[in-house]
Amino acid sequence: MNIAAQPQQSIRFRGRSFLAFALTPEPPVADWLTELDKWTRTSPGFFAGKPVILDLGSVKLSESAIAHLVDQLAERGIRIMGLEGADPATLGPKVPPVLVGGRSGAEERTPDLPTSAAAAPPQRQEPAAMLIETPIRSGQSVIFPFGEVTVLGSVASGAEIVAGGSIHIYGTLRGRAMAGSAGDARARIFCSRNEAELLAIDGYYLTAENMDASLRGRPVQVSLENAGLNVKALD
């Protein structure tokens, strides 16, 4: 009998980074909105078509107050794509999703400021790496789309690490590790003991079930080769 092997459909998921504006309302919010109106009159259309995040770190608002504020901003042509600094546990589906792990970008020059002729001083490059000295507990999620993540402890079952670059785990990896989330096929995963539930690089993944049993409980290196994950023992 001759049956052609069904090619396995693979699902890819990737991270993308965009620079968004973070608007930070200050209490009292009504006054802040008036101030915003004054400002937008001098710079009409400044926010048009730009991704805007609402940073609620300095105000304490209920879900309905947030929804109201989002509507107020929409009336002014500012569409809010996400919230920052709010507790996702207290919010329902009526308001935009809460985002975490934001990193401040270069301060956007507001158009009404006089442009200075002098060039801005060269910006210090932030090291694109995150170091975590504690164990990652079950249910915790570390998302760092800007570079490498190094964990000195273990990553528990039910925890996950998502990194734009490579992932290094000096303890036992029992949870999920997803490297190269921003589309980096050269990212790798290293751990000193592999008990992983799921490994992924650049959207290609491998579950514990499909992993070679002889590679468990050992230090391993994971890389992406020919559209498949290659897990190699390090000992």
Added chain:
Amino acid sequence: MAKVLVVTSGKGGVGKTTSTAALGAALAQSGQSVVVVDFDVGLRNLDLVMGAERRVVFDLINVVQGVAKLSQALIRDKRVETLWLLPASQTRDKDALTEEGVARVIAELRKKFDWVICDSPAGIERGATLAMRFADAAVIVTNPEVSSVRDSDRMIGLLDSKTERAEKGQRVEKHILITRYDAARAARGEMLSIEDVLEILSTPLLGIIPESEEVLRASNLGSPITLANSTSAAARAYMAAARRLKGEDVPMTIPHDKKGLLDKLFGRRAA
């Protein structure tokens, strides 16, 4: 200086309430003044294990809502006079707890007692998060099996992020209490070993409580095991754990009940 201790686990049925009662009684027996607080609103059990179910008039919810005074709700143990119980309400649910109310009650208890031991409900919802909210220290009760260990790991993560101390950048002192440990089954590889549990949780060990029928018998009698049968293996293990909580250096052993000659001849009992 009072210490607020939360007994938590994530998973249900691992022995939080039994351990709260036993540790509370053991600390009180050593002369400390102790209050055990039941946070399991709607499914209260601590009053039964403490044998005080017929004496409950007012409860934690009444005090949180200002309906009753703290002194009206506190129940003194009939066996150890430095041991007190603040019962939960059986007719309400956990939404009746407010953070401000719990903060006020805990602050008031801190003034009166050496130890405030909060018996957390299972789960990670409101009751459990409020039980741990103001804790200085935590006892994470874990059975040597995978689901319990993973849930405990989750609770440790919450203790490190959602408590008042964590939000102020301070540490909540954490201890693992392994309960229902069966040395024979562990030797046969049917349970996680102590080493595995501690390696996964990377948190110091407070004690190992052996699986014992005495514990169940004591609970049914309405008495903490350390009061009901103070010479039993489980009671000795709880008393050693209580001494470690006080900062004493007690060598870690797994107490076991003395067995008769027949038991020894036929080895382990039927599981």
